[in-house]
Amino acid sequence: MAVSREQIVTRAIEHLNQAPAASMAEIAQAAGVHRATLHRHFATREELIVALGWRAHEAWQRVHDEIGLDAALRTGERVEETLHALLVAHIEVAEEHGFALTEHLVGINPELVRRAEELEAREIELIEACQRAGVLRADLPPRWVSNTVYGLLVAVRESLRRGDVARRDTSRLLLETFLRGTS
Amino acid sequence: MAVSREQIVTRAIEHLNQAPAASMAEIAQAAGVHRATLHRHFATREELIVALGWRAHEAWQRVHDEIGLDAALRTGERVEETLHALLVAHIEVAEEHGFALTEHLVGINPELVRRAEELEAREIELIEACQRAGVLRADLPPRWVSNTVYGLLVAVRESLRRGDVARRDTSRLLLETFLRGTS
């Protein structure tokens, strides 16, 4: 059967997760499609990368939807549960779209950058709400806390890659470490 | 005056920190040396990258020396101070040799990988010693804790790059977050 455009994106993401510097030829092969066909869907490499970026951002947005981030920000209620749900959900997304954690090519597209900033801003709002509610300590800059989440996701990714921890332990380790630290 | 081999390595590191995908031509220019001369010092790109890797590992080893990691491991004393010193020192090294945090090319050289594992093993020993001494909680896998440090260094790097935190605050933020978490 034919390989849809969406499938190509999916498989490209999978492959780029393992070989971040893969060429268009490699990606095409991994997607089960001829190189020319890949170019018919995405005229240039950058176009493909940007498409992957959008896919990742859609998943990110879906996370925000599913955990009810908007409602929490509006009402100021259930911020703690929302924060926990956000962290756990991030693990899944980061595992699948982790390439975006490193891929600097995504940072080229202005719209994508703006979208990322919007999404990040919402999470920072949540962090601030948690600080006001006493769920998170207020003496740490919100943006630092946000970057901490990012860094710990990198740690999760690395731990899984090296086989240091079991997948089912990652939620607990991330939450515990993020919230209570290591001492 | 002539540019020594060591200077080339230093400047190459500086430049690759800002442009991780720089070509040999770019690196040569940044080092103030003709491209042919760069190739006379390092026949191939991989050879250069490996040299940068060794440089980074030397700095890493020096950190272990300066904080007296060996003595702490042997005697089991002052493990807490040693841990703190290690974290703070890592910030400096990570800032200078941060490219190695991402650079996958370093992972090609077997000797370099082995050296990194040795150095990492010593830090894990320290973590375990801290757990035995009650300085670190014992319910987290030592390797996870080690990866946490790595992840938080990524967070520091990112925070500085984006201007989210002041340089002089990084030590405090890293220590606080690592030890006591965010809640």
Added chain:
DNA sequence: CGAAATTGCGACATCCTTGTCGCATTCTAT
């Protein structure tokens, strides 16, 4: 001062990647 080593410089070949095209084949939908 003079020989040896090092560097700058430009040229060259090679390889890899990217992007495009024409054509034959296959699939799809009417």
Added chain:
DNA sequence: ATAGAATGCGACAAGGATGTCGCAATTTCG
């Protein structure tokens, strides 16, 4: 069944990066 669209395939050109070389100029060192 058949027309139109999508795909596979191979070839091509262009561009960039890598690595090498010879030669002239410069530096270094005895």
